[in-house]
Amino acid sequence: MAIDRASNPRARPTLPLRAAIAECLELVIAGGFSLDRALEQYRPRLGDPREQGFLQECVYGVLRHVFSLRARLADVLERPLRSRETLLECLLLAGIYQLREMACPAHAVVNESVAACQLLDRGWAKGLVNAVLRNTERRGQALQAGADEGPEAQWDHPQWLIGKLAKAWPDDWQALLMAANARPPLSLRVNALRVTRDDYLAQLLAAGIQASGVSAAPQAVVLAQAMPVRELPGFAEGLCSVQDLAAQLAAPLLAPRAGHRVLDACAAPGGKTMHLLELTAGQIDLLALDINDTRLGAIRESVTRLGLACAIRQGDAGDPGSWWDGLPFDRILLDAPCSGSGVIRRHPDIKLHRRPEDLAALAHTQRRLLDQLWPTLAAGGHMLYATCSVLPAENEHLVREFCAAQTDCEVLPIEVSWGRATGHGRQILTGEERMDGFFYSLLRKRSDG
Ligand SMILES: C[S@@+](CC[C@H](N)C(=O)[O-])C[C@H]1O[C@@H](n2cnc3c(N)ncnc32)[C@H](O)[C@@H]1O
Incomplete structure (x- = not known):
């Protein structure tokens, strides 16, 4: 072999x-x-x-x-x-x-x-x-x-996934699949601590690089054409990072304030961790946790390049006893491991590697992480559950079941222009407003639970 x-x-x-x-x-x-x-x-x-x-x-x-x-x-x-x-x-x-x-x-x-x-x-x-x-x-x-060659050849996706998407999104699955087969745009997150988006757009223009801003994500810039990131103005000096538009919605939704204790529970490679630090000028007490120590290396590199700081630790988010000091968090980002069905356009190997039977195991892990992290959230605190999946089993259905089992959990409305409300969160389907497929659910812990 x-x-x-x-x-x-x-x-x-x-x-x-x-x-x-x-x-x-x-x-x-x-x-x-x-x-x-x-x-x-x-x-x-x-x-x-x-x-x-x-x-x-x-x-x-x-x-x-x-x-x-x-x-x-x-x-x-x-x-x-x-x-x-x-x-x-x-x-x-x-x-x-x-x-x-x-x-x-x-x-x-x-x-x-x-x-x-x-x-x-x-x-x-x-x-x-x-x-x-x-x-x-x-x-x-x-x-x-053509259609006569069967759905897999017609849509360039495995049959089981086509079936699940058609069932979940009867009006949108075809557009979703076409978007998943297209080349994604290269989008950047401008470092709000170093430069405004308008100034960075001007720097790009001066360097002959066509780009535009996006209204849904205030630090986001989309390049008209992909290029090696090292050739971007100020990349090595930390003026910008590569991050999809949908991924840039997480940090503003979590809305941490100076002095908050914040947990990024599945943090590596750290795109959302860095955004949280940039938005708060590093004035939060942030723990970036991930089970995979190798992947944590990318966070260490990013904090150095961007001139930021946070605690970085290897650990299982589903076993807080092994890493938690017992002080509750005001904000938790749970960017859970998932099927990646919303990012197939960036990782087309997912089409071949993901199997239908993986979904039950993933949902089990996602639920375990929610259950185990919930006690670490302070009363009045917010948890943002996120996946880069477009499958309800990992998103709406999972959060609905979790909420039904809690006495102290309230779903906060996400009132924005992007995506669609699903009941317990908001879903972006791949390609909508040039974004990856993502799901966000914002949960608050009531103090009267
Ligand atoms: C979707 S990725 C996170 C992406 C990251 N938040 C970002 O924006 O760059 C999911 C991460 O979860 C980590 N992970 C999986 N199971 C975990 C667990 N039990 N505890 C902590 N991290 C876990 C994986 O190693 C992976 O890095």
Whole structure:
């Protein structure tokens, strides 16, 4: 399997582009690696930054369109590939994607994919790769599958997820799925402690970078085109951070004030932690907790880059006895682990890795975290429950059941222009106002409970 190749010390240190793409894709599709981890392994194996950019674009694109690409591959294969030929399948899916969506010269795609066969120990498949890609080119068929090819190929999502979304959002599921297949915008959060949004927009303009503000999120800027963040004006000096628009709604909803004790219970990699500190000029007593110590490293880096400070601690939010000092929190942000169904456009590997049976386990964890953290909230305090999911089982249904079991919990209305009220919170569906799919529920602990 590709996993062995990737962790194999004998593996070639550098690779030709098409072979790197096929191996990287196989790590995700057959090896179960996250897209981020697979790219981390393969980017350094391409010397040229342009090739690294091509790898990224192609791998993201293939995963976004993996179901329709498989339908196109089936059209041109005389008989299906053997199931263990995942590496060959990846080489072919990538080739078809390059022909259909990346406007690459056909001769380069065909010749280099055929040449990659040898390197990938698939010399026997040269003729097959040549025939499949030449046929694809000759047919000139669009990538998009029709309804007659089945829902997975038509919507480029797994059937179980299409079914759940169609049931939950009968008027919106098609737009939601199309948005989940589109490239997301690159949005930034301007550091309110260092610069105003208008001043930063002016700096971007002066640097020749097109961008605009967004009314729903006061520190947010959306770039007209993605670019390497290190090239943004003042990025290294902490003038801005990368954060989706919907994620920028959390800190203002929690509305911490100077002197508050605040818990960010599932904090890593720290986007919302930093926003909380920026909005309060660091005048809150903030604990950033996460179960994953490696991911906490990103918070340590961000506080340094942005010149901020907070307590950072590894711990299980569902076991407060192991980290809580017994002093209640005025504000708690529970940005719970979830299916990620609202951020598939940023993490298309979720389509392949998430299984329907994961949802029950996730809901169990989400409920455990709510139950265990609630006693740590002060009377009169606020807890913001958030997920980047568009599935009611992790959102509205979960919070409704939690509230029914409490005597001292009140749902606060979220009166805003974005999203839709669900009863116990507010749901944003992927793509609405250019946002990721997110759910927010704001809970208050009554003192008379
Ligand atoms: C949605 S991410 C949080 C994103 C983060 N709030 C941000 O804005 O950058 C969920 C996080 O929950 C963490 N997590 C999962 N289970 C946890 C638990 N039992 N206790 C604490 N953290 C947990 C994961 O490690 C992951 O970093």
